[in-house]
Every structure is written in structure tokens, then in C-alpha cells.
Amino acid sequence: MKWFTLAGIKEEVRKIHWPDRKEMTSNTTIVLSFVLFFMAYFIITEFVLVAGLKLIGIGG
Numbered sequence: 238m239k240w241f242t243l244a245g246i247k248e249e250v251r252k253i254h255w256p257d258r259k260e261m262t263s264n265t266t267i268v269l270s271f272v273l274f275f276m277a278y279f280i281i282t283e284f285v286l287v288a289g290l291k292l293i294g295i296g297g
Contacts, residue, residue: 256264290296 287296
């Protein structure tokens with residue numbers, strides 16, 4: 238457990254790769270795209286299921 242010492246922690250912090258602005262923008266764009274895609278998917282799925290249930294007489 239050498240990393241559990243103060244010197245070990247400092248060494249591990251130096252190994253961290255901090256993203257630059259371009260990389261951060263790219264990753265943020267990817268995450269927001271996935272969130273928007275799945276948001277649209279679940280909203281459309283809900284409308285289709287509600288419409289299907291109304292067709293068979295279940296629901297308001």
C-alpha cells in the first residue's frame with residue numbers, strides 16, 4: 238500500500254491525464270447527444286404505448 242502514503246498520493250496525482258479544452262468539448266458533445274437521443278426515444282416510446290393501449294381500450 239505504497240500509494241497510501243503522502244508521497245504515493247502525490248505520485249498518483251501526477252499520473253492523472255487532465256483533458257484539454259478540445260477533448261472536453263468533444264466529450265460533452267457526445268454525452269449531450271446520447272442524452273437527447275435517449276430522451277427522444279423514451280418520449281416517442283411512451284406516446285406509441287399510450288396510443289396502443291387506447292386502441293385496445295385500456296386507459297383514458
